[in-house]
Amino acid sequence: MIKIYGNSDSGNCLKVRWTAERIGAAFEWIELDSFAGATRTPEFLSINPAGQVPAIVLADGRVLAQSNAIIVHLAEGSDLVPADSYDRAKMFEWLFWEQYSHEPAIAVRIARKFFMGQSDADLDPGLLIKGNAALARMELQLSKTPYLVGQVMTLADIALVAYTRAAHRGGFEIERYPSVKDWVARMEGALGLSPLPAVQG
């Protein structure tokens, strides 16, 4: 049985849960409140010295960190990883892009605005610009294909939907990106998720 250490408010952690559920892996979810310092205890640091969730402990006791590395490992050989070499490479392109160009803007703005209650005036204006550029790039692709890599859902969709579906919590207007909005609904359907409610202004 795999142990998943995660925070249910974190898209990076939810990616791992959704992938594990989708492939039918048996797992135990251990909830850690990273906002309250639960990932910085000596006990957890002995599991993941980086002090970050998600981290998983495999059945043999070995540990793996980094959300996208974890989902790639879990989903290896499943239909979430394209068999075609080029399609698989495009999946990885989106996964690396997510961690570099999407998460640091959209997830960070969600965390600061929605979870930490910071006002717009306190936020780096670059976050909004960078986040909208990321959404525009997704729109460009999703206006052409139903999923990021093409005709079928891959890990790229699972990784990207985690924070995209919550983008309104970060002050992003998802309505400006109609193909992204449709894709979020499609992904929520596939993963059995209810849409996140609008934020009360």
Added chain:
Amino acid sequence: MIKIYGNSDSGNCLKVRWTAERIGAAFEWIELDSFAGATRTPEFLSINPAGQVPAIVLADGRVLAQSNAIIVHLAEGSDLVPADSYDRAKMFEWLFWEQYSHEPAIAVRIARKFFMGQSDADLDPGLLIKGNAALARMELQLSKTPYLVGQVMTLADIALVAYTRAAHRGGFEIERYPSVKDWVARMEGALGLSPLPAVQG
């Protein structure tokens, strides 16, 4: 023949060159000066809409971006990608960590300080803290194993050495991390690279 669009001052681009050389791929290198806007021309944007190098054009004309996605694609099936499933997952863990926790601090500080000539006072102090944390994490691993994933060189080493060997250009003191320093020398030997000269203060 693969075309590689890159900037020889960019570690992200050099990763791709080194991987292609290491696996013996035939390639044409097309130098683009991204600092001078060469990645924002209509011609290049038609190749990579993200306006970033590296990007490669495969023999069949299809395009791939994101340095780590490119090297994974090029090196698939080679000895740079571990055959063991867990070791391969650890390689991916380092690759994703590099783009999230190493490059945005160390490469950014190198670019601003060395290439753009900004003074320390103009730099976000968080870059130095985050970069040193990244080097400390590498030191922790490399004090135990000669390469990041274990006993043999993988793509994780190629990806991480690109900016780590230039860290002094960003004002980082590599001497504080003796195992990292030894590993840089080992990697430069393996890749046939001369050490980068000290920066004149």
